[in-house]
Amino acid sequence: MDRLIDEKPANLVIVDNFFLGKQRNLQHAKDNFPIKVYNQDASDYDAMKEIIENESIDVVFNLAVIPLLSSHVNPVNDWNVNVNIVLVLCELIRKNKFSTLIHFSSSEAYGSAKKIVMDEYHPLHPTTPYAASKAAADLLVLSYCETFGIDASIMRPFNNYGPRQNEGSYAGVIPITIKRIMGGMPPIIYGDGEQTRDYIYVTDTADAAIDVFNNKNTRSKIINIATGQEITIKKIITTIAEIMEFDEHIIYEDTRLADVRRHRGDISLAEKLIGFKTKVSFEDGIQQTIEWYKENIIIQT
Ligand SMILES: NC(=O)c1ccc[n+]([C@@H]2O[C@H](COP(=O)([O-])OP(=O)(O)OC[C@H]3O[C@@H](n4cnc5c(N)ncnc54)[C@H](O)[C@@H]3O)[C@@H](O)[C@H]2O)c1
Numbered sequence: 001m002d003r004l005i006d007e008k009p010a011n012l013v014i015v016d017n018f019f020l021g022k023q024r025n026l027q028h029a030k031d032n033f034p035i036k037v038y039n040q041d042a043s044d045y046d047a048m049k050e051i052i053e054n055e056s057i058d059v060v061f062n063l064a065v066i067p068l069l070s071s072h073v074n075p076v077n078d079w080n081v082n083v084n085i086v087l088v089l090c091e092l093i094r095k096n097k098f099s100t101l102i103h104f105s106s107s108e109a110y111g112s113a114k115k116i117v118m119d120e121y122h123p124l125h126p127t128t129p130y131a132a133s134k135a136a137a138d139l140l141v142l143s144y145c146e147t148f149g150i151d152a153s154i155m156r157p158f159n160n161y162g163p164r165q166n167e168g169s170y171a172g173v174i175p176i177t178i179k180r181i182m183g184g185m186p187p188i189i190y191g192d193g194e195q196t197r198d199y200i201y202v203t204d205t206a207d208a209a210i211d212v213f214n215n216k217n218t219r220s221k222i223i224n225i226a227t228g229q230e231i232t233i234k235k236i237i238t239t240i241a242e243i244m245e246f247d248e249h250i251i252y253e254d255t256r257l258a259d260v261r262r263h264r265g266d267i268s269l270a271e272k273l274i275g276f277k278t279k280v281s282f283e284d285g286i287q288q289t290i291e292w293y294k295e296n297i298i299i300q301t
Pocket of ligand 1: 015016017018019020021022040041042043062063064065066067081085104105106107108134156157158159160161165166
């Protein structure tokens with residue numbers, strides 16, 4: 001949102017039913033721009049049609065999602081919501097209610113790496129219902145591009161991290177680890193910790209989203225957004241522990257259900273199409289992230 005405000009749009013509208021989203025995360029944007037927030041389920045066609053028409057929306061960035069860990073307990077909801085939001089948006093753009101769709105996919109659509117590095121032609125082998133919903137939604141967007149000529153691009157980010165990331169239910173490893181250490185509890189590694197991810201700082205992804213929108217040559221394509229580097233979960237957790245001066249033991253628990261083993265994105269297409277280059281190193285990004293949680297999150301002990 002902050003990055004969109006930099007672009008000085010004529011109008012900026014957020015649709016979020018606050019399934020996991022938090023109003024407090026919008027405060028900075030609200031202080032800088034007269035954004036309008038609709039507390040609305042984006043998979044409701046009629047409601048979305050009304051908002052898009054009333055607000056004269058031209059471009060939709062679709063980030064709304066039910067996250068991966070939720071699909072372990074309620075797979076039906078992940079599937080229905082993640083696919084239906086995209087179906088609604090595809091239908092509305094097909095009917096010329098808005099002009100351009102920038103859809104956020106996920107590297108989870110690939111499943112575990114069958115080859116390193118993973119380019120956009122890597123087979124789709126989703127390991128969780130969440131990942132399946134992300135893969136299906138992408139195919140839906142591509143099918144609307146092909147059949148109806150909609151103006152849409154698909155960014156496929158690998159793992160993201162940074163300030164304001166959800167640290168509550170279904171939170172990812174970085175916010176959880178920071179929060180546990182802040183509360184005086186040892187971090188947890190699920191499995192052996194040797195599983196890898198390609199972690200990109202949130203502002204690099206936000207910059208890429210603007211560049212994808214601004215470059216017409218990204219249309220009808222899926223584009224990886226990543227650093228091109230992989231890092232083990234163990235390294236992430238030990239780095240956070242080191243920075244936070246936590247020198248007690250780390251707990252090991254069973255491998256997470258259907259956990260991806262290895263991820264490392266090939267970013268050649270993004271480099272070619274949008275001149276993509278990350279600006280924030282993991283060392284700087286993790287430092288800034290920890291600082292943010294320390295300043296903004298109160299731990300109840
Ligand atoms: N975070 C990552 O590591 C990561 C990695 C790859 C791809 N992505 C993708 O990037 C996008 C954003 O991810 P994120 O991590 O910021 O997610 P997030 O969970 O922080 O944000 C998603 C938002 O969608 C909202 N939402 C859920 N259901 C909704 C509904 N029916 N209607 C309206 N809003 C709804 C939630 O309340 C939340 O604010 C998603 O498409 C995700 O798949 C994220």
